[in-house]
Every structure is written in structure tokens, then in C-alpha cells.
Amino acid sequence: MWIAGGVLAGLGTTVAIIIARFEPVARNYVISALSRRYKSDVELGSLRISLFPVVRATGDNLTLRLAGHRDAQPMIAIRRFTIEARFIGFFSYPKRIRKVTLEGLQLHIPPKEERPNDRSAPVLPFVLEEVIADGTTLATLPSDPAKQPLVFDIRHLTLRTVGQGLPMTFQAELNNAKPPGLIHSEGQFGPWNQDEPGGTPVTGKYTFSNADLSVFKGIKGILASTGDYHGQLNRIEVHGATDVPEFSLTLGGRPLHLRTDFDATVDGTNGDTKLHPVHAVLGNSAFEVSGSIERNALEMHKEINLKARSRGTSLGDFLRLAINSPQPPMKGAIAFDTRVKIPAGQTPVIERMQLDGTFTLDKVQFTTASVQQKIASLSHHAQGEPKDTDTNDVKAQFAGRFSLRNGVLALPQLKFEVPGAEVNLDGKYTIQSGAIDFLGTARLDATVSQMTTGIKHVLLKPVDPLFRRDGAGTVLPIKIGGTRGSPSFKLELGQALKRSGPKRD
Numbered sequence: 001m002w003i004a005g006g007v008l009a010g011l012g013t014t015v016a017i018i019i020a021r022f023e024p025v026a027r028n029y030v031i032s033a034l035s036r037r038y039k040s041d042v043e044l045g046s047l048r049i050s051l052f053p054v055v056r057a058t059g060d061n062l063t064l065r066l067a068g069h070r071d072a073q074p075m076i077a078i079r080r081f082t083i084e085a086r087f088i089g090f091f092s093y094p095k096r097i098r099k100v101t102l103e104g105l106q107l108h109i110p111p112k113e114e115r116p117n118d119r120s121a122p123v124l125p126f127v128l129e130e131v132i133a134d135g136t137t138l139a140t141l142p143s144d145p146a147k148q149p150l151v152f153d154i155r156h157l158t159l160r161t162v163g164q165g166l167p168m169t170f171q172a173e174l175n176n177a178k179p180p181g182l183i184h185s186e187g188q189f190g191p192w193n194q195d196e197p198g199g200t201p202v203t204g205k206y207t208f209s210n211a212d213l214s215v216f217k218g219i220k221g222i223l224a225s226t227g228d229y230h231g232q233l234n235r236i237e238v239h240g241a242t243d244v245p246e247f248s249l250t251l252g253g254r255p256l257h258l259r260t261d262f263d264a265t266v267d268g269t270n271g272d273t274k275l276h277p278v279h280a281v282l283g284n285s286a287f288e289v290s291g292s293i294e295r296n297a298l299e300m301h302k303e304i305n306l307k308a309r310s311r312g313t314s315l316g317d318f319l320r321l322a323i324n325s326p327q328p329p330m331k332g333a334i335a336f337d338t339r340v341k342i343p344a345g346q347t348p349v350i351e352r353m354q355l356d357g358t359f360t361l362d363k364v365q366f367t368t369a370s371v372q373q374k375i376a377s378l379s380h381h382a383q384g385e386p387k388d389t390d391t392n393d394v395k396a397q398f399a400g401r402f403s404l405r406n407g408v409l410a411l412p413q414l415k416f417e418v419p420g421a422e423v424n425l426d427g428k429y430t431i432q433s434g435a436i437d438f439l440g441t442a443r444l445d446a447t448v449s450q451m452t453t454g455i456k457h458v459l460l461k462p463v464d465p466l467f468r469r470d471g472a473g474t475v476l477p478i479k480i481g482g483t484r485g486s487p488s489f490k491l492e493l494g495q496a497l498k499r500s501g502p503k504r505d
Contacts, residue, residue, distance in 0.1 A: 027047045041067055054085065055084070058082050059080070078104060079104025081102050106137045107136070107137070108149075127161065128159070131157075132157070133159070134157060137151065150269070151177070153175040167189060172184070178216070181211030185204055185207075188201075197233060198267075202229070202230070204230075205228040205229070207224075207225070217347070220255075222245070224242070234268060236267075238262075241260065241261050253323055257282075259280065260280045273293045276290055283317035285317040312333045312334070315334040315361055323431075323434075332395070339357060342354070359400065372394070376390065379420050380420070384473075387453060394418055404431075424441055435482075448460050448474050
């Protein structure tokens, strides 16, 4: 036993001496290999190595900086790393590393023009079977110093590979900054394109959950999304769907279910996105949105330019979202084609939003009884049926151009029709207060006398010629004011007698 103990002690001493001499050699090899491969200045803190029963190396404070940029942010910084390999695998070629664990990994990818680009740089002869890098921060630095870097906060990351030069499979969980939520993704990545990292292949699928949209001023809701993607880092084709059960605007209105199905192209090196297009359903109303969105456009207050269109969907759904009332003021169908612009600024999105386009409203009825009664009365009188009081059979049509600025909807060419009457208006509508201010001309099928009964019918016959023109029984300048809940209609008789339309001061 004493002899055996002495032999073991001798072996232990021999191994300790080998390791003690091997550690400085290994340290110099690591620094030299990384420096040559990445054209970088490499710093390494402590390095501890054991060879039995498996090869194991543990190091601290490893940093790589671009050569000659000692004061710059390091491309790679690792607080602590652990490498494990089977003895045979480690001393084979290429060396097979069973497991790498990285703690406090920070990656800062410099702009393309600053990256080392030397095709003669040696490829490290390693196959990494598994890499675990929980708590990683990945940032791509833009060429323009005025722009913010694209930063990914990666909670969990596991990479696996089967051979050198082959793609790695990955599983990752990321904290999304805005809107805040958790992204889970898995797929394949690589092999890494050293000459052009943006050309590195990537494919996979994702889920995005519990994203709070209220961080963007003007809207509210909790978003979930699923999808898949493929392509390369600088051009990722994404197909996905989103779901917001209670989407709403902070200015008022009721929450509505918002769902989208989309195809998009995403530049993974800077986050810019092209939509082509997004098919959305708000409540029961479908519409499309297309365009380009620069990364962080909403939270960084950058300008957004989109196109939106809809064909014959529910008017009530859009009004429920925008107007704070128990029921929408109108029901019917809406079609629109518009450009959407959200300029840079700090105010809520809905206040900055600008719209320019065309629209039609079909088969419109007003839900407020008094308003619908006024519209029906106009139609009946215009048809020469002043005694008819039925309100249910009267439906209106609207069409025109519009523009939205600072919460005020301008309608310079609004056309309004009911049976027997055509009204052309020019004016504006304030969304938040509901204030209405329009001037225009009403063309009626009936003459002035036909719109009355009894003695008035007889007395007004002599004045019919004063208001009859251009093939219409009556042409009347009108003014519409009040609010959406209580509009007022006035005849501008003085202008009518002058045979000219109403004019604004």
C-alpha cells in the first residue's frame, strides 16, 4: 500500500508539473490563434487547465478588440468561459470540443468597413459540439454614429453542430425591448460568412408573447405573434401572424380584436423592415398595409410612411375604435385607399398621424335616431314626398378625398347622396371633439313647392324658378355645423338668390 501510494503521488506530481508547464503554453496559443484569426488585440485574464478525467479549461476576462483600436469597445468580451472535451477528441484534428459555456458574453459587431477582411486568416481547427451562452448581449454597430446600435438581449442561447463548415442548430430566448415581450426562436444558423457576415444563412421559426403595445404613445394592447423565416442575415424573409385581442387607441373608443397575417423582409443587421403586405382584420373588417419601417421608428420618433387600403368592410368597426361612444354614429360599408405618414415627434401617434387618400361609404345609416330622421326627412322632401316619415328605408352614400392633420379631418371634395338629393361639401371634422364645419350645395329632384304641403305648396310655386337650374328641381347652398351627435343643417338662402354657392370668409 505504501508503494502504491508513492506511485500515485509520483503520478500526481508529474501531472501537476505537466499542467503547470502546459498552462502558459496553452495561454499563449489561445491569444496567438485568436489574434491571427480575427486580426485583433486579445487580452486574457486567468486560465486554468486540467487534463483528467476530461480536458477542461476555465478562463476569465477574455476580450478581443480590433487591431490598433485599444480604446474602442471590444468586439467580444467574455466574463468567464469553460471548455470541456474528451481527451481523444481534444488531441485529434480537427479538435472536437464537447461543450463550451460562456458567461457574460457581449458581442459588438462593427460596421462592415471596420471589420477585418483577410481571406488568408487561418480557420481555427475546432468543432464545437455544444455552446451555451445564456445572458448574452449582441449589438450591431451602425456606420452612422448618429444612429443607435441594434441590440439583442439574449436570455438563453444554445448552439449545436456536427461538423466544421456546417450550420449550427440553435435555441434562443430573447427579451425584446419595445414592445417588451419574450421571443423564443429555434432553427439553423451558418456557416458563418467571414467576408460578409450579412450573407450568413439563417432559417427557423419563432414565437413572440406578452408584448405590451402601450409603450408606444397612442395605442394599447397585448400582442402575440408566431411565424417562420429563412434567408440570410441582411435579407430575412419572414411569414407570420399577430394577434391582439383588445387593441385600442388611447384617445377613446372601444377595444377591438386585431389580427394580421404578413410577409416581410427584415434586414437582421440593422432591423429595417419592408412589409409586402400586411393583411389585417380589425373586428370583422379587413384591410391591407404595405411600406417600409425603419427600425425603432415609433420609439425613436422617426418618420413612418405606409400605404393602406380596404374594400367594402364594416364602417362601424373603424368608428368604434376611434370614437368614445356606446355605439358608432354610423353603420355601413367603407372602402379607402390612403397614404399614412407618422412624422417624427414626441406626441401620441394618433396626434401625429397624417392621412391623404380617397374613400367611399356605402349604405350608410346613422345610429342616432334624431340624425337618421333628419337625413330621411331630407331624402323624402327632396323626392317631393314631404309626408313620408319612414326612416328605415333611407341609406346614404359618401365619397371624396380626405386628409388628416393634427386630429382634424379635412374633406375638400365630399359628395353625399340620399335618394332624391346630391350634396357636395367642403369642410372639416375634428375627431376628438366631433365638431363639424361644412359648406356646400344641395341638388334636389323636387322643386321648392313640391317639398311642402298645404298652403305653402301653393305660395311657393312662384319662387320655384329661382332655385331650379342645371336640370335639378332645386339647388340650395347649405351649411352643416354642430357635432357628430347633434348636427345642424342650415340653408344659405341669400347665396341661393345670388345663384352662386356659399363662400367661406
